[in-house]
Amino acid sequence: MRIFITGGQGQLGTTLQTTLKNAEITATGQPDLDICEKEAVFTAVSTAKPDVLIHCAAYTNVDGCARDPELAYRVNGLGTQNVALACQQFGVPMVHVSTNEVFSGQQENGYEEWMPLCPANPYGRSKAAAELHVQNILNRFYIVRTAWLYAPQGRNFIHTILNRARQTGQLRVVTDEIGNPTYVHDLAKAIAQLIKTQQYGIYHFVNSGHCSRWDFANEILRLAGLDGVTNTPILSHEFERPSTPPPFGALHNIAGAAIGIHLRPWPEALADYMHHHVINR
Numbered sequence: 001m002r003i004f005i006t007g008g009q010g011q012l013g014t015t016l017q018t019t020l021k022n023a024e025i026t027a028t029g030q031p032d033l034d035i036c037e038k039e040a041v042f043t044a045v046s047t048a049k050p051d052v053l054i055h056c057a058a059y060t061n062v063d064g065c066a067r068d069p070e071l072a073y074r075v076n077g078l079g080t081q082n083v084a085l086a087c088q089q090f091g092v093p094m095v096h097v098s099t100n101e102v103f104s105g106q107q108e109n110g111y112e113e114w115m116p117l118c119p120a121n122p123y124g125r126s127k128a129a130a131e132l133h134v135q136n137i138l139n140r141f142y143i144v145r146t147a148w149l150y151a152p153q154g155r156n157f158i159h160t161i162l163n164r165a166r167q168t169g170q171l172r173v174v175t176d177e178i179g180n181p182t183y184v185h186d187l188a189k190a191i192a193q194l195i196k197t198q199q200y201g202i203y204h205f206v207n208s209g210h211c212s213r214w215d216f217a218n219e220i221l222r223l224a225g226l227d228g229v230t231n232t233p234i235l236s237h238e239f240e241r242p243s244t245p246p247p248f249g250a251l252h253n254i255a256g257a258a259i260g261i262h263l264r265p266w267p268e269a270l271a272d273y274m275h276h277h278v279i280n281r
């Protein structure tokens with residue numbers, strides 16, 4: 001199988017290249033392919049002639065998107081439109097990776113795949129626009145929404161918590177932001193299963209269960225053996241930032257589970273990650 005990956009130097013793009021090791025992979029990063037350049041995207045896809053394209057490239061800095069919504073739309077909206085148009089032109093099924101931030105987080109029971117989009121910040125709006133482009137342009141697509149990703153090569157919540165805990169011994173973490181911490185390795189395995197099914201549609205691939213940022217931080221500290229660190233619970237309004245994340249942004253994996261794609265519970269995945277990439281490093 002020939003697979004084209006955009007965002008090949010990011011957390012997910014890098015991990016997919018290891019997970020899909022039996023495939024013939026073309027992976028592009030921003031220096032060699034800017035997804036905002038339509039002609040370049042068309043040339044790259046027509047040259048590679050992939051059987052499937054996995055679109056991981058995105059402007060993922062949520063606060064950066066809040067500061068510059070036009071750039072957020074340009075990369076996430078227009079860039080995805082370009083990729084989808086190239087897939088349509090050359091008959092390539094597309095996996096579009098999306099986010100829990102396409103939902104406002106006001107729904108306390110969390111979100112199933114078919115619920116209406118209602119983004120509450122510029123990053124979420126740009127990713128919602130991207131989903132609509134994919135759905136309007138293509139017949140054969142998988143939209144895979146995920147959340148709170150972490151990977152060894154990424155700058156993510158785990159590294160922020162560990163660095164601050166080691167440097168200061170004190171943390172202040174919000175209790176009113178709820179989501180699904182997700183190990184990129186598990187997401188990549190689920191995508192590898194999905195692309196074999198041709199069961200096109202919308203999926204929520206997150207490690208199962210959900211927690212607050214504060215709970216997540218406590219579990220990271222416990223697994224790292226950092227017992228002496230003070231983790232003070234705070235509310236979001238006490239932690240000012242440009243973007244407003246969904247307060248209850250938990251996703252439920254209903255569609256994937258129905259076709260046999262399950263992701264393990266988040267504490268199990270986190271323990272695995274910490275064991276391999278933090279504790280025994």
Ligand SMILES: NC(=O)c1ccc[n+]([C@@H]2O[C@H](COP(=O)([O-])OP(=O)(O)OC[C@H]3O[C@@H](n4cnc5c(N)ncnc54)[C@H](OP(=O)(O)O)[C@@H]3O)[C@@H](O)[C@H]2O)c1
Pocket residue numbers: 006007008009010011012013029030031033034035036055056057058059060075079097098099100127145146147148149150154
């Ligand atoms: N990280 C999360 O917690 C999270 C949660 C939910 C959904 N997602 C979604 O999951 C997908 C993968 O996320 P990730 O964590 O792997 O993100 P990531 O590590 O930030 O990787 C994204 C990649 O896209 C590249 N990129 C940015 N602008 C580009 C452009 N104009 N043309 C080509 N490439 C460009 C970035 O390159 P530079 O580094 O050079 O800018 C980066 O390598 C994204 O669609 C994201 O929206 C992520």
